[in-house]
Amino acid sequence: MSRLDSFIARMEAQRDCLNFLKDKIDRLPGPLIEVGLGNGRTYDHLRTLFPGRDIYVFERKVAAHPDCIPPDNRLFLGEARASIQLAARQLGATAALIHTDLGTGDHAANMAMGRWLGPALDMLAAPGSYILANQALDVARWQRLPEPPDVPKDRYFLYRVR
Amino acid sequence: MSRLDSFIARMEAQRDCLNFLKDKIDRLPGPLIEVGLGNGRTYDHLRTLFPGRDIYVFERKVAAHPDCIPPDNRLFLGEARASIQLAARQLGATAALIHTDLGTGDHAANMAMGRWLGPALDMLAAPGSYILANQALDVARWQRLPEPPDVPKDRYFLYRVR
Numbered sequence: 001m002s003r004l005d006s007f008i009a010r011m012e013a014q015r016d017c018l019n020f021l022k023d024k025i026d027r028l029p030g031p032l033i034e035v036g037l038g039n040g041r042t043y044d045h046l047r048t049l050f051p052g053r054d055i056y057v058f059e060r061k062v063a064a065h066p067d068c069i070p071p072d073n074r075l076f077l078g079e080a081r082a083s084i085q086l087a088a089r090q091l092g093a094t095a096a097l098i099h100t101d102l103g104t105g106d107h108a109a110n111m112a113m114g115r116w117l118g119p120a121l122d123m124l125a126a127p128g129s130y131i132l133a134n135q136a137l138d139v140a141r142w143q144r145l146p147e148p149p150d151v152p153k154d155r156y157f158l159y160r161v162r
Numbered sequence: 163m164s165r166l167d168s169f170i171a172r173m174e175a176q177r178d179c180l181n182f183l184k185d186k187i188d189r190l191p192g193p194l195i196e197v198g199l200g201n202g203r204t205y206d207h208l209r210t211l212f213p214g215r216d217i218y219v220f221e222r223k224v225a226a227h228p229d230c231i232p233p234d235n236r237l238f239l240g241e242a243r244a245s246i247q248l249a250a251r252q253l254g255a256t257a258a259l260i261h262t263d264l265g266t267g268d269h270a271a272n273m274a275m276g277r278w279l280g281p282a283l284d285m286l287a288a289p290g291s292y293i294l295a296n297q298a299l300d301v302a303r304w305q306r307l308p309e310p311p312d313v314p315k316d317r318y319f320l321y322r323v324r
Contacts, residue, residue: 004207045166
């Protein structure tokens with residue numbers, strides 16, 4: 001399997017998991033959170049799937065397509081670790097959905113990041129909310145859910161917050 | 163359709179077109195050419211699909227995954243317009259396959275680029291070779307081919323060189 005095959009499978013898993021969560025998230029109050037804007041494609045998917053819903057975005061440095069940049073008052077600019085602390089003080093544990101797609105091709109660095117990222121995001125997650133992540137995150141009150149139908153195993157990681 | 167949906171559809175079309183061309187390219191001599199290395203995923207797909215085959219790559223500035231960087235003697239660094247001229251003098255019209263995925267979200271800029279890119283790539287293309295492009299390219303001796311089965315129309319552009 002080439003890196004192209006693997007990337008397509010990961011993007012499909014991301015999209016299919018978000019679509020699978022649509023009805024569940026519609027039944028929950030609270031904002032959505034996108035960690036890592038990147039080129040803005042997933043942000044665009046979120047705002048298409050959940051029109052009118054508040055979406056807060058964390059991004060180190062915006063380099064997205066101009067059409068896919070969130071309004072200033074929904075954007076936490078800077079290093080995620082510090083911005084998440086700031087957002088937690090501002091928003092509390094209110095988010096209905098957190099999607100995170102941070103990281104690089106460096107597996108060890110991603111694993112190290114996961115150790116602080118899970119507990120940090122937990123400060124933003126409402127009881128009963130959902131977390132969708134591109135890597136496994138280990139948080140005591142998060143229960144891992146099985147992949148939705150037709151989504152291959154371990155491409156994306158879905159949790160429900162107790 | 164969100165930008166995420168659209169991106170996945172484009173990547174699938176790219177991959178499916180390359181796989182469709184596999185048998186045809188195997189029957190042709192000459193190197194393969196990848197215009198725009200990006201993160202190196204498509205380069206990785208090409209070398210997986212065509213093991214042992216010479217693959218020349220054009221890239222303005224390498225920012226690919228370290229595992230997906232071609233050897234120095236297969237890499238034309240710098241602006242594509244100048245490097246393609248240089249490559250044409252070195253390689254002649256010998257390529258069996260040219261894949262190009264240059265461009266940005268700026269449609270007008272991409273269209274302007276297409277006007278010089280097609281004729282430039284034509285200098286590298288062997289008679290009977292194939293061109294696969296992320297945008298329409300208008301070159302007199304290139305015949306547009308229909309999309310392979312299950313590939314949606316106009317996501318990717320496939321040509322055979324007369």
